[in-house]
Amino acid sequence: MPSKRSHGEGTLRHRSDGRWELRMMDGYQKDGSPRFKTFYGKTQKEVKLKLKEYQDALISGVQLDTILCFEDWADTWFEGHRDNIAPTTQESYKYCLKMLKEGFYHRPLTVIRPIDIENFLKGMRRDGRSDSYISKARGMLYQIFQKAEANDLVRRNPVRLAEKMRATGTAKRKEAFTTAEVAHLMKVLPDDRMGLSIRLLLGTGMRMQELLALEPQFIEEDGSVIHIRQAVKVVKGT
Numbered sequence: 001m002p003s004k005r006s007h008g009e010g011t012l013r014h015r016s017d018g019r020w021e022l023r024m025m026d027g028y029q030k031d032g033s034p035r036f037k038t039f040y041g042k043t044q045k046e047v048k049l050k051l052k053e054y055q056d057a058l059i060s061g062v063q064l065d066t067i068l069c070f071e072d073w074a075d076t077w078f079e080g081h082r083d084n085i086a087p088t089t090q091e092s093y094k095y096c097l098k099m100l101k102e103g104f105y106h107r108p109l110t111v112i113r114p115i116d117i118e119n120f121l122k123g124m125r126r127d128g129r130s131d132s133y134i135s136k137a138r139g140m141l142y143q144i145f146q147k148a149e150a151n152d153l154v155r156r157n158p159v160r161l162a163e164k165m166r167a168t169g170t171a172k173r174k175e176a177f178t179t180a181e182v183a184h185l186m187k188v189l190p191d192d193r194m195g196l197s198i199r200l201l202l203g204t205g206m207r208m209q210e211l212l213a214l215e216p217q218f219i220e221e222d223g224s225v226i227h228i229r230q231a232v233k234v235v236k237g238t
Contacts, residue, residue, distance in 0.1 A: 020040070023036055049111065070101065070112065073148055074097055209232050210231045
């Protein structure tokens, strides 16, 4: 049997299909008849949350017909933003975006709070993510919600109010050949294209992308100077 709730909270009932239904009066039609809004959920808590979000959106002026879940809006944001990202950077953006969507998934944008952002970033740290990657994820979240705020999809950007994660100060140590190892490689590498290429990398500090783009005209005739004029870009392994 439906249970009456206090003013503005509607009527709550447990349906025969197992779902909960909350029905509330939401103004009047043009002909003067009452207009109703209905919310469904697996639990009472879920439908009450949907009602609260709807009422909060009414108060704040959010466009109710465009309330989106995080996953859908994140994809929309990326498609509009990808032209501003270099092809080589797009792949790392996609990977980070995939992780964000797994974290927030189908949650409506309007229900994500600063505490949710903080808990997500803390979870990244527990999973062993680096400070730089956590910072990148936070920056991407900020851009996603900033665009949503600009389009009246949320009242305010929750990332702006979320506390920043402190850096752990444990930067990953970069590995490099020792002077003795470099000398040994120079001696034992074969005198073929691969061996000479590796010698060139070790002896000059040239990057692989610069070596692959090297052309004869960029090398002085006596071999004394190599001019770095270009580099290749690797996109999806190509």
